[in-house]
Amino acid sequence: MAAINWNDDNTRIITELFADQAHRGNRPNSHLNNVSYEEISQRFKDKTGIELKKTQIKNKWNKLKNKYGIWKKLLLEQTSAGWEGGTINQDAEWWRKAKVDIPGCGRFQNKGIRNGDNLRLIFEDITNDGHNHWCPTSGDLPQASIVEDVVNLDGEDGIDIDELDESPSNVKGKKERCKVMDLVIECGGAYGTNEHFIGTELFVKREQREMFLHMPTPDIRFEWLKRKYEAKYAR
Structure with a gap:
């Protein structure tokens, strides 16, 4: 099974296809239903010439869900004082603390999340943002980690541009x-x-x-x- 280069365009296309399936009710719980995978695979191939296997689609879904969960935990409710141009504008010490309590959030230090509108439609109601309601602008982080479901997806069949x-x-x-x-x-x-x-x-x-x-x-x-x-x- 060939690896997929998840560059900006390919990631945008897959999030559009995921969002369409979620909008049509083909995401009954935390994952797509079985009828979605074949359609996504065919439509992705039509748009890119790349054929995706079901496992690759599932892996990308899980990885995007993981990223959106981290982003959601990082923002929570109040970000106005540290929000600038779609990114969180905080100093190095703030980010040092954040990286300890929210593993994986460092990828958002210099940029916000890509395809945010689609990801919100897909994952908003199935990702946990924690119950501590930490405000990033306060400078303080909760004592316990608020990330419960970060998964290790190093084995995903593809290269994500965020990790280059x-x-x-x-x-x-x-x-x-x-x-x-x-x-x-x-x-x-x-x-x-x-x-x-x-x-x-x-x-x-x-x-x-x-x-x-x-x-x-x-x-x-x-x-x-x-x-x-x-x-x-x-x-």
Whole structure:
């Protein structure tokens, strides 16, 4: 079984397919039902040319669920004082404490979670955010770890782009995406809107970021995002 390179595009596509199945009621509990796997495999192959086995789909589901659970525990309810451009803006000491209590959260130190709108639809009601209601802006962490279900998925059949080395070009691209998503919010594309959602899909690609940045006013940018969403998702 060939390994899958879970780059930005492939991960975005699989989260879209997962979200579609969840929206259609094919996730009766914490996992997809059996009828979903064949459809996801076929649709993923249609979009990418890559054929996924059921075990690869399940492994990616579990890994994304794990990441979203960590992100949810990291944020909890109050993040306004430390929230900047889709990332948590805290000092090194805060992150040192966080990494002890929330294993795996270090991947979010320089960037927020990708495909957040889709992951929220898929996993929001089946991930535990803990009952301590820790506020990241308080500077204090709960005494006991609030991560109960972090699983070891080192054996997943694929390479996740989140786990690749931070090369200068990758770091630059991530900073550009954060900048552009700040501008999405500024032009009216708040979190949870269609315009913000389509921005998370478009701006993994440099040419789309450049097009957006070239537009002269916030109103024009917002209208462009609106049309992009309608062109892709309007029925």
